[in-house]
Amino acid sequence: MDPVIVVGAGPVGLALSLSLAQQGVPSVVLDESTGDEDPRPARTVVLRPDTAxxxxxxxxxxxxxxxxxxxxWRSMRRKQDVRRLPLRDRPESVMDGSPAEDAAPSPLHIPQHALTRGLRTAVAAQRLITLAxxxxxxxxxxxxDGVAVHTRGPEGTWWRGSHVVGCDGARSTVRKLLDIRFPGRTAVERHAVATLRAELPWPGEAVLHRQPPWRSGGAEITARPLPDETWRLDWLLPPSGELVTPDTLVARVRDTLAGWCGETPPYDLLDTGVYTVHHRLARRWRMDRAFLAGxxxxxxxxxxxxxxxxxxxxADNLAWKLAHVWxxxxxxxxxxxxxxxRRTSIAARLRAADQALPSLRGGNILRNRLxxxxxxxxxxxxxxxxxxxPLGAPPVYTHSPLTPxxxxxxxxxxxxxxxPVADVRVTLPDGTSALLRDRLGQGRLLVMLVAPGTGVWDRRHWQSAGVMPRLAAAVSALPARAELLVAEAYPGAPxxxxxxxxxxxxxxxAFAGVWPAELYEAADTARGGTSAATPSDRTADVN
Known part of the structure; x- marks a missing residue:
């Protein structure tokens, strides 16, 4: 069968190709660039625990x-602290079967060029991925039977694939070739950005400072730490389209550091820029064998x-579905x-932001003073x-057609x-231990039994006792590949x-015990119903 064609070698396209490879699906990544990305310290990304x-x-x-x-995380308004939240660096990891309550999981802040470099290195080690x-x-x-994609060049090349996914950015050529509209709002927010190395009063903490009490502070400043005492600072700019010159940006840096530290400390300015936020949503994300992502x-x-x-x-949502079909x-x-x-989830996120913007950005003075x-x-x-x-939580697919x-x-x-499930510690069929999140992304369903006390029993005893033999038989009979796991506990589960x-x-x-018929029906719904191929007709995994 032909490989999946991924157009675009940014983080989303690279992650999609890697996820497909982990599930035994070859791909061709068409990269418009030469692969030599100049480092831009001011261009960073924040990953939530699940995407990190x-x-x-x-x-x-x-x-x-x-x-x-x-x-x-520290919030400030004018000269006062509003709130401070401790964060933990290992998100939702449950080592003893119950989630930690003392601190929320921390996001991960990383330069985008470093993330891209790491993904490219992983792609280079994968024989199932061709990077052009x-x-x-x-x-x-x-x-x-498939798709054909032509690329420009000295000779021109036709590529044949089973499906094509456009991960080629806001000016997507794939989206334009499919004639899909991309409506939305332009310049919803603008930020002046600077990345610098300095000692700030809150080492390791991210800071949101609203209405800082110095003239050039503007309405809002965000400071987010990177490794080696490096920080990215963002100043929310007024909607009037204020011109940001190098001199005015340096003045903002000096005033902000002096406002936070009492006087301007020594600092090393690494990079600057202006970041404009747009809100847009493609009308369609799928047309036959073509998809859009990112x-x-x-x-x-x-x-x-x-x-x-x-x-x-x-990428995470689409990869396992393409792999199953492949x-x-x-x-x-x-x-x-x-x-x-995915489109429903993003639409809800955009709707929540649009509803919050008027009050958060000064739309109603009376309401703001309540x-x-x-x-x-x-x-x-x-x-x-x-x-x-509503602005940041991982999506919940309650009304998905894959929900039984x-x-x-x-x-x-x-x-x-x-x-998304909580990240509890589980025991694998071979008796080894792992975190549940580490078993994801391998193209198979996971069936987890909550069995208190199994941690102190020898695996040879509990694997052949109680409900385990019946559950193992039910899992082996499912209409899609599945892995059986055992957990000592799971939040809220009997x-x-x-x-x-x-x-x-x-x-x-989630089922109250072992119900083979109901488990089978739920698994069949989760894979989209009966495929054209029966389980015995499955293509062997590519190693």
Whole structure:
């Protein structure tokens, strides 16, 4: 079968190709550039715990080497602290079966060029990925059996693939060739940006300072740490289109450092720029065998929302569905669910930002002066930056077409159906221990039994006792590949609960015990229903 064609070698395109390779699917990545990206320290990205874990799972070593987890979050207004939250660097890791309550998980802050470099290094080690540099797409054709993509060059090249995914940015050629509209709002926010090395009063903490009391502070300043005492500072610019010259930006830097430190400390200015936020959403994300992902499908970024974060979630969502179809045969319901789930999620995020912008950015003076308004605004902005609430929380696919109908055998656990599962420690079939999140992204469903006490029993005893033999038989009979895991505990789950988890980590259903028929039906729904190929017809995994 032909490989999947990925157009664009930014973080989203590289992550998609790596995720496909982990699931045994070859891909061709068409990179318009030569692959030599100039480092831009002012261009950084913030990854939420789930997307940072995804990048690490894909083999991106720079996540650990060049990224920084924040030790805390500090909000200030004028001259006063509004709130301070401690953060922990290992998100949602549950070593003893119960989540830590003392601190929220920290995002990861990393220069985008470092993230891209790490993903490129991982791609170079994958024999299932072909990276074609200097490949500019100018033609895209589809037929019943696949897609054909032509790239410009001295000789011109036609590439044949099973599907094509446009990960080629806001000016996506793939989107234009598919004639898909990209409506939305231009210049929702503008920020002056500087990356510098200096000692600030809050080492390791991210700071949001609203209405700072010095003249050039503007309405809002954000300071987010990077490794080696390096910081990225963002100043929210007025909507009037204020011209930012090098001299005015240096003045902002000096005034801000003096305002925070009492006097301007020594600093090393590494990079500067102006960042403009647009909000756009493609009308369609799928046309037959062609898909859009990342900035080609959506633009967002106001109020702490993260566009690259959502682009990586696009890749995670689409990869396992393409892999299932590549190995098992066509499933229109499964492929359609990509647009249904991801576009709906992004639309809700954009809607939440649009609704919050008028009050947060000074639309109603009377409302802003109401008691508690400032703290309410601070909480909303904090949630956006830390990946919580309507502006930042991971998506929940409650109304997904892959969600099975409720059955009496199901039970409630601490995770809602369609939401990402908590990262508990599990025991694998070979008796080794791992975190649940490390078992994701391998193209198979996960079936997890909650069995208190198994940690102190020899595996040889509990594997053949109680409900385990019946559950193992039920898992082996499922209509899609699945892995059986055992956990000592799971938040909100009763003993002997059985959780069915998608390859991208979202909960399909939880059952009160072993119910083979109901488990089979839920797994069949999660894979989009019966495929054209039966389980015995599956293509063997490519190693």
């Amino acid at each position: 874990a995804m990048a690490e799972r894909l083999g991106c070593a720079t996540i650990r080497d060049d990224g920084a987890h924040w030790s805390g 540099a200097g490949s500019h797409v100018d033609t895209l054709e589809q037929d019943a 900035d080609a499908a959506h633009l967002l970024g106001a109020l702490g929302t993260q566009g690259l974060d959502e682009g990586l979630r696009d 190995h098992n045969g066509p499933s229109e319901a499964l492929l359609d669910s990509y647009q249904s789930e 008691p508690g308004a400032a703290r309410g605004h601070d909480a909303l902005l904090t949630d956006g930056h830390l990946g919580k609430g 109908e409720y059955a009496t055998a199901q039970t409630l656990v601490g995770t809602a159906v369609g939401a 003993a002997h609960a059985v959780l069915l988890v998608r390859p991208d980590g979202h909960l399909v259903a």
